[in-house]
Amino acid sequence: MIFARVALDVPLNTLFDYRLGPTQAVTVGGFVLVPFGKKIAVGVVLELAKTTTLSLSRVRGILDVIGNIPPLPSDVLAMLKFCSDYYHHPVGEVILNALPTRLRRRHATKPQAVAYRLTAAGKLVDPETLPARAKSRRELMGWLIAAGEGIGEATLRTKMPSTATLLKDLIARGWVETFTEQPYQGAATGSSVLPGPSLTEAQQTAVKAIRASFDRFGPWLLHGITGSGKTEIYLELIATALEANQQTLLLVPEINLTPQLESRIQSRFPKTLVVRLNSGLNESERLQNWLAAQSGAAGIVVGTRLAAFTPMPALGLIIVDEEHDASFKQGDGLRYSARDISLLRAKQRAIPIVLGSATPSLETYYQAQRGRYGLLKLEQRANAAIPEITTANIRGAALIDGLSQEVLHAIKENTRQGQQSLIYVNRRGYAPVLICPSCRWTSGCPRCSVKLVLHLKTRLMRCHHCGHQERTPAACPQCGNPELTPLGQGTQRVEEALGRIFPTARMLRIDRDTTRAKGAWTQMRQQIHEGSVDLLVGTQILAKGHDFPALTLVCVINADASLYSTDYRASERLFANLMQVSGRAGRAELPGRVLIQTEFPEHPLYAALRRQNFDDFAKDILSERKQAGLPPYTHQVILRAEALEQETAMDFLWNAAKRADAGGTEVAVFDPVPAGMARLAGKARAQLTVQSRSRSALHNFLNTWEQELEKIAAPKVRWALDIDPQES
Ligand code: ADP
Ligand code: ZN
Ligand code: ZN
Numbered sequence: 179m180i181f182a183r184v185a186l187d188v189p190l191n192t193l194f195d196y197r198l199g200p201t202q203a204v205t206v207g208g209f210v211l212v213p214f215g216k217k218i219a220v221g222v223v224l225e226l227a228k229t230t231t232l233s234l235s236r237v238r239g240i241l242d243v244i245g246n247i248p249p250l251p252s253d254v255l256a257m258l259k260f261c262s263d264y265y266h267h268p269v270g271e272v273i274l275n276a277l278p279t280r281l282r283r284r285h286a287t288k289p290q291a292v293a294y295r296l297t298a299a300g301k302l303v304d305p306e307t308l309p310a311r312a313k314s315r316r317e318l319m320g321w322l323i324a325a326g327e328g329i330g331e332a333t334l335r336t337k338m339p340s341t342a343t344l345l346k347d348l349i350a351r352g353w354v355e356t357f358t359e360q361p362y363q364g365a366a367t368g369s370s371v372l373p374g375p376s377l378t379e380a381q382q383t384a385v386k387a388i389r390a391s392f393d394r395f396g397p398w399l400l401h402g403i404t405g406s407g408k409t410e411i412y413l414e415l416i417a418t419a420l421e422a423n424q425q426t427l428l429l430v431p432e433i434n435l436t437p438q439l440e441s442r443i444q445s446r447f448p449k450t451l452v453v454r455l456n457s458g459l460n461e462s463e464r465l466q467n468w469l470a471a472q473s474g475a476a477g478i479v480v481g482t483r484l485a486a487f488t489p490m491p492a493l494g495l496i497i498v499d500e501e502h503d504a505s506f507k508q509g510d511g512l513r514y515s516a517r518d519i520s521l522l523r524a525k526q527r528a529i530p531i532v533l534g535s536a537t538p539s540l541e542t543y544y545q546a547q548r549g550r551y552g553l554l555k556l557e558q559r560a561n562a563a564i565p566e567i568t569t570a571n572i573r574g575a576a577l578i579d580g581l582s583q584e585v586l587h588a589i590k591e592n593t594r595q596g597q598q599s600l601i602y603v604n605r606r607g608y609a610p611v612l613i614c615p616s617c618r619w620t621s622g623c624p625r626c627s628v629k630l631v632l633h634l635k636t637r638l639m640r641c642h643h644c645g646h647q648e649r650t651p652a653a654c655p656q657c658g659n660p661e662l663t664p665l666g667q668g669t670q671r672v673e674e675a676l677g678r679i680f681p682t683a684r685m686l687r688i689d690r691d692t693t694r695a696k697g698a699w700t701q702m703r704q705q706i707h708e709g710s711v712d713l714l715v716g717t718q719i720l721a722k723g724h725d726f727p728a729l730t731l732v733c734v735i736n737a738d739a740s741l742y743s744t745d746y747r748a749s750e751r752l753f754a755n756l757m758q759v760s761g762r763a764g765r766a767e768l769p770g771r772v773l774i775q776t777e778f779p780e781h782p783l784y785a786a787l788r789r790q791n792f793d794d795f796a797k798d799i800l801s802e803r804k805q806a807g808l809p810p811y812t813h814q815v816i817l818r819a820e821a822l823e824q825e826t827a828m829d830f831l832w833n834a835a836k837r838a839d840a841g842g843t844e845v846a847v848f849d850p851v852p853a854g855m856a857r858l859a860g861k862a863r864a865q866l867t868v869q870s871r872s873r874s875a876l877h878n879f880l881n882t883w884e885q886e887l888e889k890i891a892a893p894k895v896r897w898a899l900d901i902d903p904q905e906s
Contacts, residue, residue, distance in 0.1 A: 181230045182240060184212055184221035187274035187282065191262065194221070195230045197239040204240070207249030209281070211242040220282050222250060222273050224259075247281060248472065253526050254489045257519055264877070266884055266899045267512045275512065276487035280465040292356050294345060295328030300353030318344050319353075324449075328357060332469040333451050333476075339462070370449035371417045374410055375560075381407050384554040385414045388530055391552075392418060392494070395525045399501075399546040400534040402556030403564065403790070404761025408534045409439075410560065412497050413446050415532065420450060420477055424494025424529075428480045429516055431503040432456060433722050435482060437700075443478060455481035455488060483508060483516035486523070496524050500722075501533035501542055502754055507904045515902060517542075536761065536792070537754035540803065543796050544810040565732070565763040565770030567788050569779040579675035580667035582775050585733045586679060592731040593683055593712050597768065599731040600714045601672055602721065602759050604739075606689035607631035608671045609664030612639065614654035616661075627857040632664050633691075634671075644859035667736055673715045680713065688716035721759040727766035732759055734774040741781060744854055745906050746808060749783055753795055756787055807869070809902075813876050814869045816900040817887070824852060824862035830895040831866045837886040838868070838879075845870040845879045854906065861896075867906070 182204060183193035196212050204210060208223045218241060230237055250258075250273075258276055262269035274282050296303075296319075305319040321329060321337050334341060348354040377385065380402075388398055388411075402408045416426045430439065435456050444452050453467035453476040470476040472489040479488055483506050498506070498517050506516040517533065524531035533542055533551070546553040558564070570584040578586070585601075592599045611629035612621040621630040623641040630639035632650060640647040653660040664671070673687045686702055693699040699719075705711050706726050714720060714729070740752040756774065764770020776784055786795035804811050817834055821827040831850030838847040846869050853863035868883075870876040880899065887897065 179228070181227050181237065182210065182223045183225035183227065184210060184240075185224050185270040185273045186212070186214055186219050186221045188214075188270055189268050190270070191268040193224055193269065195227075195232055195237055197237050198226075199239055202240055202243050204243045205249050207251065207255050209244035209247045209249070210240050211244060212240055213238050220244070220274070221270070224255070224269070224273075251489050251491060253493075253523060254487060256526060257523050258487065260522060261512060261514050261519060265512055265514055265901050266880060272512055276484075278461065278465040278468045280461050281468075293328045293330045294322065294334065294354055294356055295325070296322050297353055297355050300348070303353055314338070314341075314344055315348070318348065322354065330470075330473065330475050332466055332473060335466045336451065336453055336463075336470055336476075370447060371420060372446050372448065374413055374446060377410065377414070378407060378558070378560055380556045380558065381411055381414075381560070384411050384556065387552065387554060388415055388532060389418055391530055392422070393528070394530075395528045396530045397521055397524065397545070397551040398530060398532045398554060399538055399542055399551045400532050400554050400556070401536075401538055401543075401546070401792070402534070402554075403536045403559065404758065405559040405562055405765055406536075406556035407560035408499070408556065409442070412499070412532070412534070413443065415495055415497070415530075416443075416447070416478060419495040420447065422494060423492060425471070425474065425476065425490045425492045426478050426495040426497065427485065427488065427490060427493060427520075428478065428497045428499065429485060429506070429520065430480065430482065430499045431505045431722070432458075432482045433505075433719065434500060435480065436724075438725075440480060443480065447477065450477035451475055452478045452480060455479060455485035457482065457484065483514075486516040486520050493523075493527055494529050496520050496529065496531040497534065498531070499534045502535045502537055502539040502750075504751070504904055507902075509905075510898075513898070513900050513903075515904075518902065537750075537757050538792075538796075540750060540796060540800060541810045544800060547800075562765055562767070563769045564790065565760055565772050567760055567772040567774070567790060569774045569776050569784050569788060571777070571779045572775045573777040578679070579671055580735055581672065581675060581679075585735075585773055585775060588731055588733065588771070588773055589676075589713065590680070593680065597731065598706070598709070598712060598714065598726065598729040599733065600716065600720060600729055600759075600762055601676065602717070602732060602734045603667055603669045603672050603715060604717060604736060604755075605631065605666070605668045606670070606691055606717055607640065607642075607668035608634040608674075609668055610666040611664075612650065612662050613665045614657060614659050614661075615663055616659045617654060617657040619654050619656040625857065625860040627855055631668060634674075643855070669715050669717060672735060676713055676715065683712040684710060685713040685715065686711045688714060688720050690717070690719070693719060718755075720762065721755065724762065725765050726762065728768070729762055730764050730768045730770050732763040732770070732772045734759065734772070737774060738776050738778060741778060741783065746803075746806075747904065747906070750799060753783055753787065753792075757790070757792070760787075760790075807871075812869045812871050813873045814867055814903055815876060815880060816903040816906065817866045817868070818853070818898050818900055819850075819864050819866075820861045820896040821894050822860075822862065824856065824864060826892075826894050827862050827864040828852070830890065830892060830897065831864055833890050834883075834887055834897075835866060837890065838883055839886075843870075843879060844872050844875045865906075 180198040181195045182198050204223050210221050212221050258273045262272045305316045308316050419426045453470050455467050471479045474491045501517050508514055545551045570582050572582045575582050589599050609632045612632050621639050623630050623646050625646050626643045630641055632639055637650050638647050639650050669687050669689045709728050740748045760772040763772050819827040819830050848867045850866040853865050
């Protein structure tokens with residue numbers, strides 16, 4: 179008798195044994211339907227065995243083998259199992275959650291591997307001659323003509339979502355026939371790669387170095403400032419992969435996954451199927467794209483962290499753009515780093531992985547310094563000058579709604595010359611807090627340990643962390659003082675002030691509030707490109723990945739707040755953030771300028787920024803980290819606990835610390851402390867850090883400690899281990 183050990187979406191780190199019927203054939207990685215309790219669940223077979231440790235009478239049979247979904251390939255299974263072990267997360271949850279939701283459903287059906295092509299008669303039809311009202315029919319014919327040899331159903335659906343009736347009609351006319359799609363034949367041929375610009379010398383060097391190692395594992399740090407032509411290098415490397423019939427996985431932060439990036443890729447590889455995988459897709463789009471990747475039909479997958487697990491049979495290259503970006507680490511559930519597991523995947527498949535950034539994470543930078551990763555640098559912009567970065571000292575200066583004379587003057591000059599300016603404010607809303615000057619009351623969120631942000635137009639105060647909102651009080655709730663003062667600047671306040679100061683300037687505020695409506699951001703981007711805007715007031719949204727040719731001045735209003743944060747990573751993030759927003763200035767012929775308001779112009783971070791010298795900054799921070807024994811010199815794990823009362827969470831952690839048997843090992847267990855944000859959405863949060871210079875010592879320790887934690891787990895406490903935490 180054969181038993182299948184099946185992974186199910188349940189919070190237990192175990193596999194479940196089922197009997198395989200005499201006529202049921204399944205391989206490791208295959209999908210099955212099994213009874214689980216009173217329910218029927220979709221599972222993935224991880225092992226096949228001749229024996230079981232359960233008593234035979236208790237082993238139930240597999241209900242059905244889902245034959246129409248191809249099994250998960252071994253590299254993806256290995257990566258998922260690694261994630262389960264390494265991140266201490268139940269294996270079934272890891273595996274099932276990495277799949278598109280549709281596949282996890284009981285009636286998961288994969289469209290047949292059917293493909294469509296034009297018949298001889300169909301080839302004679304010129305779609306242009308079809309009546310104009312038959313728009314979809316024309317489009318479909320267009321895709322079929324473009325596809326030449328035929329197009330798989332999955333691929334076709336990524337182009338046109340609903341074609342069933344149309345296809346039926348075309349088949350009835352004798353224009354189209356179906357056939358069974360052949361297995362992966364190669365994503366594209368060399369001839370379908372259009373040439374890009376001729377590369378600069380630095381770009382050539384980088385491309386050559388990576389190309390020379392295409393057939394083996396090699397991590398590369400591509401360290402190049404914004405606009406230095408990193409994306410152009412990616413495209414060259416993707417072309418190399420395509421010529422060898424290999425697929426590429428390109429991971430980007432969510433906010434960078436723009437239609438422009440996709441169209442830039444698609445237009446370079448017009449015949450290659452490029453699919454996206456990110457959280458913005460609906461279930462069926464995600465399934466279609468996943469299947470297109472898994473069948474090998476998609477030559478290029480562009481996606482966010484969740485795409486890291488996509489099966490790709492001919493994967494030949496992985497690129498992680500903006501590899502330092504915090505969004506590659508998931509903050510809850512399986513707290514994985516898409517970058518780190520991509521490195522593992524590249525190693526398994528013996529392929530190159532390119533980590534690109536203007537401001538690499540210190541972890542990656544350190545590996546490159548030590549020679550573990552290849553280092554490639556791009557120090558000039560490909561087709562523009564590097565912007566000049568200066569600071570404006572505002573210590574003791576009189577400010578108008580947070581704006582200094584120097585900044586106002588620069589904006590005025592720039593507008594006069596008909597150029598665009600960006601005023602970068604890191605907070606949306608009117609002011610980050612409302613304060614009573616007489617009794618010092620502040621507008622705190624009742625559910626979180628943060629302040630409520632004042633939104634003027636709606637007269638509401640909102641928590642940007644838990645969504646709580648309330649009406650702005652007319653007077654101080656504590657002492658009755660009617661003169662409450664908004665403190666600090668949000669985008670609304672800066673917009674209002676600039677409107678007063680430059681009444682004729684055409685202004686656009688760009689933050690989450692103004693871009694929420696569908697299509698709003700697209701429309702704004704168009705306005706900016708057309709040059710019908712003088713001043714942009716915006717947040718993070720504007721900092722990343724956009725190219726505005728007429729934008730020549732960037733003013734940063736309130737960066738200082740992150741300078742002395744309790745999170746030791748705050749300055750690393752601030753530097754990255756400021757470099758990124760600076761990168762918006764002067765992307766075309768016109769030179770750019772960046773002006774940063776600060777009370778601490780002499781701070782080493784700003785000094786390095788003015789020189790635009792990441793190496794100086796990184797070396798400083800690395801030596802601090804070394805002295806303090808922090809990552810990347812040590813490895814950390816945070817045990818996070820959440821409860822209604824802070825005391826409950828802390829008690830659990832003290833208990834956990836007591837049971838931590840680190841005696842004689844190289845592992846240090848720190849005392850529990852309340853989290854940086856001690857309260858979030860009504861829950862008290864606390865944490866305990868464990869660290870070690872040795873990763874293996876740390877993980878050995880965790881294996882035993884985790885069992886202790888299970889024992890002391892109390893129903894009132896939610897806890898989780900955060901491996902390689904990115905937030906402290
Ligand atoms: P990054 O990804 O580093 O920000 P990009 O690859 O987007 O840089 O390049 C920035 C700009 O320079 C783009 O408009 C791109 O088309 C252009 N560019 C890149 N490489 C070259 C080159 N070798 N010659 C001319 N223009 C280039
Ligand atoms: Zn008061
Ligand atoms: Zn809140």
